[in-house]
Amino acid sequence: MSVNRREFVTTSTLAAVAGAVPASLAAQAPAAPPAPAIFTPLRRNVGIFNQRGGTIGWLVSPDGLLVVDTQFADTAPNLVAGLKERSPRQIDVLINSHHHPDHTGGNGVLRPMAKQIVAHVRSAENQKVQAERMKAATTLPDVTFPATWSVKLGDETISARHWGPAHTGGDVSIHFEQANVVHLGDLLNNRGYPNVDAPAGASVHGWVQVLEKMAAAFPADALYVFGHAEAGHPFIGTRTDLHYQRDYFAAVIEMARAARKQGKAKEELAKVEVLPKFEHFGGQKPRLGLALTIAYDELAARG
Numbered sequence: 573m574s575v576n577r578r579e580f581v582t583t584s585t586l587a588a589v590a591g592a593v594p595a596s597l598a599a600q601a602p603a604a605p606p607a608p609a610i611f612t613p614l615r616r617n618v619g620i621f622n623q624r625g626g627t628i629g630w631l632v633s634p635d636g637l638l639v640v641d642t643q644f645a646d647t648a649p650n651l652v653a654g655l656k657e658r659s660p661r662q663i664d665v666l667i668n669s670h671h672h673p674d675h676t677g678g679n680g681v682l683r684p685m686a687k688q689i690v691a692h693v694r695s696a697e698n699q700k701v702q703a704e705r706m707k708a709a710t711t712l713p714d715v716t717f718p719a720t721w722s723v724k725l726g727d728e729t730i731s732a733r734h735w736g737p738a739h740t741g742g743d744v745s746i747h748f749e750q751a752n753v754v755h756l757g758d759l760l761n762n763r764g765y766p767n768v769d770a771p772a773g774a775s776v777h778g779w780v781q782v783l784e785k786m787a788a789a790f791p792a793d794a795l796y797v798f799g800h801a802e803a804g805h806p807f808i809g810t811r812t813d814l815h816y817q818r819d820y821f822a823a824v825i826e827m828a829r830a831a832r833k834q835g836k837a838k839e840e841l842a843k844v845e846v847l848p849k850f851e852h853f854g855g856q857k858p859r860l861g862l863a864l865t866i867a868y869d870e871l872a873a874r875g
């Protein structure tokens with residue numbers, strides 16, 4: 573299991589810039605050697621692809637080729653090359669777990685070989701808004717759905733489901749039912765500070781609910797795929813990991829609640845750098861302060 577990780581997204585704005593203007597990626601990327609492109613089989617005909625950006629899921633069988641997410645325009649050709657080695661098929665279905673550029677930036681590369689691109693309706697809206705804001709071309713889904721969408725390819729049934737606002741307002745889980753693998757997109761960032769993209773419809777309280785609902789709904793032995801993972805932590809895991817991140821957000825809400833009670837200003841919360849019990853989280857620390865201020869606003873709105 574590779575843990576090679578180069579999470580690119582720092583903020584929604586930076587992410588939008590990166591995804592909308594792929595040509596500028598080379599200039600923005602750190603001067604490190606490029607991450608290797610790695611295909612990892614998981615269960616039955618389902619596996620993942622990692623290089624840079626959100627973890628990609630795939631189903632490759634004699635009767636179907638399905639892909640979840642596309643990373644960036646400069647890594648997607650490596651995905652396509654690997655898929656072509658494994659199958660002569662066109663892509664029957666491409667699903668976007670949500671709109672962020674490290675998950676949809678390669679849509680245009682896969683478009684010529686994809687029969688359809690599927691996403692939640694809010695994911696498509698978010699993607700459009702993002703492209704308009706950046707005045708850049710983007711490749712939108714041609715099939716959208718508000719709640720659930722599923723397809724049967726050979727002996728595998730793939731079901732996408734939106735559980736409510738969480739990481740954005742348009743996240744879906746993708747369940748490969750017979751393989752019993754669930755791709756979570758960015759609904760789970762393994763031991764890294766999760767990004768709460770409020771302008772795109774995210775919710776801290778909602779995210780707690782979504783993690784609980786999914787953990788209860790999927791089989792106990794389901795294998796989960798995470799959009800991102802901190803160095804030293806895998807891109808796959810179990811229900812325990814969902815509960816772990818649920819506990820992180822519950823602690824965020826508790827700290828915001830205590831701050832409100834003590835009459836602290838929201839601006840103070842934005843500067844918080846340590847959440848007890850989650851000091852070991854990696855990635856972008858400002859996301860903690862951001863999550864705290866969003867939880868603060870949510871609590872205020874609830875009265």
Ligand SMILES: [Zn+2]
Pocket residue numbers: 670672739758
């Ligand atoms: Zn994301």
